[in-house]
Amino acid sequence: MSTIIKATNVSKVYHRTTVPVHALNNLTLSIEEGEFTAIVGPSGCGKTTLLNILGGLDHPTSGKVEVAGTDITEMKDSDLIDFRLKNIGFVFQAYNLIPVLTALENVEFIMLLQKENKKVRHQRAMELLTQMDIADKAKNKPSQLSGGQQQRVAVARALASKPRFILADEPTANLDSSSTSNLLDLMARMNKDQKATFIFSTHDQRVMDKARRIVTLEDGTIVSDTTR
Amino acid sequence: MYSVLAWRNIWRNKRRSLITILSITFAVLLACAMRSMQLGSYDRMIENSVRFYMGYIQIHKDGYWNDKVIDNSFHYDSVKLNQVTEIKGVQTYVPRLESFALASYKNQTKGSLIMGVDPRRENDLTRVKEKLVEGSYLTSDDEGVLVSKGLAEYLNATVGDTLVLLGQGYHGANAAGLFPIKGIVRFAMPEQNNQMIYMSLAKAQWFYAADQLITSAALLIDDADEAPRIVREIKKSFSSEDFEVMDWKELVPDLIQSIELDSISGKIMLMILYVVIGFGMFGTYLMMTAERQYEFGVMLAVGMKRLRLQTIILLEITMMTAVGVLVGITISLPLLTYFHFNPIYFSQDAAKAIENFGVEAVYAFSLDPTIFTNQAYAIFIMAIILAGYPVWSIYKMNPVESMRA
Numbered sequence: 001m002s003t004i005i006k007a008t009n010v011s012k013v014y015h016r017t018t019v020p021v022h023a024l025n026n027l028t029l030s031i032e033e034g035e036f037t038a039i040v041g042p043s044g045c046g047k048t049t050l051l052n053i054l055g056g057l058d059h060p061t062s063g064k065v066e067v068a069g070t071d072i073t074e075m076k077d078s079d080l081i082d083f084r085l086k087n088i089g090f091v092f093q094a095y096n097l098i099p100v101l102t103a104l105e106n107v108e109f110i111m112l113l114q115k116e117n118k119k120v121r122h123q124r125a126m127e128l129l130t131q132m133d134i135a136d137k138a139k140n141k142p143s144q145l146s147g148g149q150q151q152r153v154a155v156a157r158a159l160a161s162k163p164r165f166i167l168a169d170e171p172t173a174n175l176d177s178s179s180t181s182n183l184l185d186l187m188a189r190m191n192k193d194q195k196a197t198f199i200f201s202t203h204d205q206r207v208m209d210k211a212r213r214i215v216t217l218e219d220g221t222i223v224s225d226t227t228r
Numbered sequence: 229m230y231s232v233l234a235w236r237n238i239w240r241n242k243r244r245s246l247i248t249i250l251s252i253t254f255a256v257l258l259a260c261a262m263r264s265m266q267l268g269s270y271d272r273m274i275e276n277s278v279r280f281y282m283g284y285i286q287i288h289k290d291g292y293w294n295d296k297v298i299d300n301s302f303h304y305d306s307v308k309l310n311q312v313t314e315i316k317g318v319q320t321y322v323p324r325l326e327s328f329a330l331a332s333y334k335n336q337t338k339g340s341l342i343m344g345v346d347p348r349r350e351n352d353l354t355r356v357k358e359k360l361v362e363g364s365y366l367t368s369d370d371e372g373v374l375v376s377k378g379l380a381e382y383l384n385a386t387v388g389d390t391l392v393l394l395g396q397g398y399h400g401a402n403a404a405g406l407f408p409i410k411g412i413v414r415f416a417m418p419e420q421n422n423q424m425i426y427m428s429l430a431k432a433q434w435f436y437a438a439d440q441l442i443t444s445a446a447l448l449i450d451d452a453d454e455a456p457r458i459v460r461e462i463k464k465s466f467s468s469e470d471f472e473v474m475d476w477k478e479l480v481p482d483l484i485q486s487i488e489l490d491s492i493s494g495k496i497m498l499m500i501l502y503v504v505i506g507f508g509m510f511g512t513y514l515m516m517t518a519e520r521q522y523e524f525g526v527m528l529a530v531g532m533k534r535l536r537l538q539t540i541i542l543l544e545i546t547m548m549t550a551v552g553v554l555v556g557i558t559i560s561l562p563l564l565t566y567f568h569f570n571p572i573y574f575s576q577d578a579a580k581a582i583e584n585f586g587v588e589a590v591y592a593f594s595l596d597p598t599i600f601t602n603q604a605y606a607i608f609i610m611a612i613i614l615a616g617y618p619v620w621s622i623y624k625m626n627p628v629e630s631m632r633a
Binding site for chain 1: 229233236237239240522523526527528529530531532533534536627628631
């Protein structure tokens with residue numbers, strides 16, 4: 001397995017108030033291709049900040065992040081958008097599907113941004129919805145889907161662009177236990193079958209139980225990193 | 229899919245979008261109606277003054293326009309004037325001998341404008357025969373006169389009565405005579421309706437002792453816009469002689485000026501209307517930007533380029549505006565077409581009050597295509613300017629901050 005993400009001495013300081021907040025402190029982390037990693041820790045420990053920086057959504061105050069050998073910390077905003085589109089899949093806590101598009105169109109949308117042709121878009125979107133056991137809801141809009149179903153569409157959307165890895169910020173936070181279990185099983189299957197790399201931030205024990213690697217953060221620092 | 233996305237986004241908040249579209253529709257409808265009524269009234273004023281009175285071009289002896297006295301008349305040379313009709317776009321000429329006289333009937337007297345005309349040619353230009361409300365029209369050697377309705381009412385005279393006209397003729401000669409009223413004519417413009425007396429050219433030349441003289445030759449032309457060219461050509465052929473040739477804009481500068489002034493006030497009213505509607509539109513854009521901060525943040529996060537997101541928002545705004553404008557024009561077009569062919573005439577008391585200001589008491593409506601296109605442009609330009617806010621917001625947007633909102 002090759003290293004897909006390499007974060008070296010990453011620090012992030014927020015200056016929103018008069019007192020600077022050190023969200024990440026000199027953090028170093030490597031993620032290998034095909035990993036199923038959970039980043040855990042109490043609220044405010046820096047999980048989301050770390051995910052934002054790994055995903056190129058935010059810039060570190062110091063340090064360097066390399067994705068597949070490319071240093072993304074010095075990239076311009078417009079290049080980062082393009083980089084994210086080609087390399088990173090996102091799953092958000094609140095699903096964040098486009099409300100006016102159907103499940104199928106939501107999955108197709110990312111491929112549209114990648115300028116895939118209509119036939120390919122449709123075929124792959126249907127494949128992914130089938131893999132996520134939600135093909136029968138392809139024509140439904142998000143408001144017609146349950147939370148678990150919406151999150152499965154969101155995972156299908158994240159996978160649609162064939163990203164190098166998927167960042168999932170608290171993906172099960174709004175789901176009941178049955179939906180959580182269902183979603184985790186599907187993601188684990190995608191990880192196993194398609195070698196998709198998943199990185200979660202979570203404090204959900206059920207996610208931690210499924211993860212093969214658990215990185216624990218406290219006050220912006222890694223306090224433990226265990227692989228099972 | 230971007231268009232589909234934009235279209236569906238419009239209907240995410242049906243009520244708000246409908247209110248915005250209706251406000252645009254209302255603005256277009258109101259603006260079209262206001263402008264149509266304004267331009268319609270201007271057309272009517274110009275038509276009444278120019279088409280039905282002055283003519284689009286007039287030829288006089290040089291200096292007549294500044295000093296309108298009968299001594300500034302010129303010899304009626306039909307051969308020379310016939311040459312003018314050979315110029316492309318000139319239909320005919322209408323010779324006139326105009327001056328003032330006192331008109332009396334019994335113990336009523338009023339200053340009046342005497343117009344000696346060739347009845348056939350005059351009717352070709354001003355269609356004065358159609359304005360006849362009583363009696364019959366003039367012949368070329370008629371002894372009688374046509375009196376405007378307002379003047380006849382003032383004098384308490386009617387068809388068959390005889391007027392006494394008293395004035396000053398050519399080179400100081402006395403002008404006096406008895407003229408039976410042959411017909412009553414009604415003019416739209418109060419200024420004409422209250423003082424005009426028509427008689428045959430021969431009778432007017434006799435009355436003013438101005439044998440073979442006329443004060444002006446008005447021209448009937450095919451297209452008013454061609455007037456400047458025709459004036460230039462006439463000036464060439466009349467260059468060695470002592471004449472002035474004027475187009476209608478020179479003939480009625482006061483009217484043109486008052487129209488321009490009134491038009492500016494109309495445009496200011498339209499601008500106020502647009503500003504009011506603009507605030508409504510801006511409110512919608514503000515809300516649709518604010519409530520979708522999170523969504524925009526997600527779209528940027530997953531790899532949507534800012535320009536593409538801005539394009540979708542512009543598409544939404546353009547579509548919403550287009551629907552509003554189209555509905556507005558679709559409603560206003562048949563409405564204004566109806567009123568164009570059926571102008572609104574004021575009732576008697578209101579009509580008198582309005583005519584006292586020297587204008588015809590009628591709401592006339594124009595169907596000039598620019599009325600509709602200009603409103604559409606104005607609304608679109610405003611929408612695009614106001615769209616600057618969401619476009620700027622997206623340009624400045626930080627996806628992490630937006631998703632945190």
